[in-house]
Amino acid sequence: MSEASALLRLQEIDLELMRTKKTAEALPQRQKVAAARAAAKKVAGELTKIVGQRKDLEIELNELEDSKKFFSGKVTEIQEGTYNQDFRSAQELDFTLSTLAKKIEKCDYDTEHLLPRLETAERAEKNARALADRLEKEEAAQVASFKEAMEQITSRVKSLAAERERIVASLPATLVASYEAARKRFGGVAVETLEGNRPSACRVALQPSSFTDIRRSGAEVTTCPYCKRILVVATEEA
Ligand SMILES: [Zn+2]
Structure with a gap:
């Protein structure tokens, strides 16, 4: 190769190396990975909140169930005559029964109101988990695609650098x-x-x-x- 051709080739190599470096810096996967990570972080924060709400609702519902069981147990005791009624009149017992019935009714009422909220929370949780899953896959795909692009770039840069070295060695x-x-x-x-x-x-x-x-x-x-x-x-x- 003449000096002139060698110089021209050297310049081509250097310009391609510059372009390649810019391409590597501007790989769109970098931003896509960052976007997926940011979105995943946001979803994770929302998911924590939703799970907290769902658990609170479950606890409230369990407590209502326990209370209802307790009050119903008392009703059964009164009806079966095993309730401690030594010092109570029939009138007092009637009053206790009606109080218990009201309490049970209140438990049912509260439960009816909490159940749709639990369903909503469960649905939101399911959606957030699905979204988190999608974002995780998207991030993995972009990371893989970035790695592949970078491997191609690295291999091209290596081959250009080797050729450059040979050319430089051949020139004064x-x-x-x-x-x-x-x-x-x-x-x-x-x-x-x-x-x-x-x-x-x-x-x-x-x-x-x-x-x-x-x-x-x-x-x-x-x-x-x-x-x-x-x-x-x-x-x-x-
Ligand atoms: Zn000139």
Whole structure:
């Protein structure tokens, strides 16, 4: 490979490396993973609240059930005559029975009101768990896709870096040094080619005299008189 071709290839490699780095930084999976994680965190917070509500309702319902059992037990005791009634009149017992009936009624009433709330909480919990599940899967899929994309990028970068090393080793150190300096100065495009009498990067048409001079010198590689980039005049392959 001629110096001119080697320089052009070196530039292609460096530009591709720059593009690849940008691509890696801008991989959409990164944001998608972050979004899924943020959503999952929010759902987890909501789920904790819903589960708390559901458990509170279950406790209340259990307590109502226990109370109802207790009051019903008392009713049975009175009806079966096993209730401690030594000092109670029939009138007092009637009163106790009616009080117990009211208490049982209140338990039933409260239970009727709590049951739909429990159903609502259970439904909300089920939905939140399904959503958490979906988000977890989405995150895993995006992580896998990110990993795959990064593997492809890494492998491409490795192969470019290896080729770059070979090219750099084949070029004179001074040329590599001026290439690196120009690359830094111009933020990437250090080498330009001639398109007719126009350098490809600065696009300032060469004066006929400099154009003739460059042609006459027979050099493949020179310096652009305007922007001072490395100017590839011709490659031996061309
Ligand atoms: Zn130029």
